[in-house]
Amino acid sequence: MAKLRHLAIACKDPDAMAEFYVKAFDFEIVRSNDGPLAYGHHLSDGTIDLAILRFKSDQIGKGMDYTGLHHFGVLVDDLDAAAKQVAASGGKHYMDQSEPERVGGFETKMYGPEGILFDIAEHPWTGSAALPAKVKEAAE
C-alpha cells in the first residue's frame, strides 16, 4: 500500500516555525534548501517529512499570502503506475520534478478532488521511512 510520508506547511517565517516544531516535538531538521519552488526546512519524526516552506508561486490557488497546510505527499512503489492510477481515479497532473535525478522530494504533483494538491514519489522524502516492502527487500 502507498504511504503518506510528507506534509508541507506554507508559512511566512520557515526558520521560526521550524524551530518551534524542533523544540515542541524533538523533530529533526534533515534538509534546508532554497529552490525554485520554495525556501524552507524539512523536519523528520523518523517516519514523515514535515516541510515548512515559504512558497515562491501560488500552487494551490489561494494566493501568495496563504499560510497554512499546503499539500501532502504519498510514497508509492512505482511512480508511473501510481500516476496512471491517480489519473484513472480522476486526479489531474500538475507538474513533474524538473531535475529527474534529484530524489528525496516530490517527483510528480497532482490535484485530487476539490483542488487538493499532493505529491507522489517512489523515492522516500529525505528523513522519511521507506515503504515496508522495500525495507523487507533490502533486508533479504
Added chain:
Amino acid sequence: MPKLRHIAIAAEDPEAMAEFYKKAFDFVEVGRPNGALADGVFLSDGTLNMAILKFKTDQLGKGMDFRGIHHFGVLVEDVDEFTRKLDSLGAEHYIDQGHGGNQAGYFEKKFYGPEHILFDIAEHGWAGAEPLPEPVKEAAE
C-alpha cells in the same frame, strides 16, 4: 519521539473525496466520524489516519468555505507533559476533548502554533493510526 499520525482535510464532499483516495492509493476506510465539530470519513494507510471532513465550525479563521488541508495531529506519550511544553513555547491552546467512550480515536487537545497553524495532540491515537514505537529498552526485553 512524538509521531505525526493524523492529517485532516476540509472537504465539501467527504464521501466523494474518500472514494478518490481509496481508489488512487488503496487507503482503507476505518471510520465515519460524526460529531459536533465535523462529519466525514477516516482513512488509513496503515500508519497515519487521514480524516476527510466537512467541518461545522470555522476552526482556522479562514471561513466556512475553506477547502484544503486543515490540520495535522501528533501522537505523544503524555498529553499533559506536552501541553505544558507547548504552553511554554507560546502555542495557544484551543480546545480539549475527553479520552474515552465514543470520543476515542479523535484528538485530545488542539493548539495553534506559529502563524496560527492548528494541530492536535493525542496519546491514545487516531483510528487506523499506528501506535508509538515501543521504547527501545522495552522492545529489547
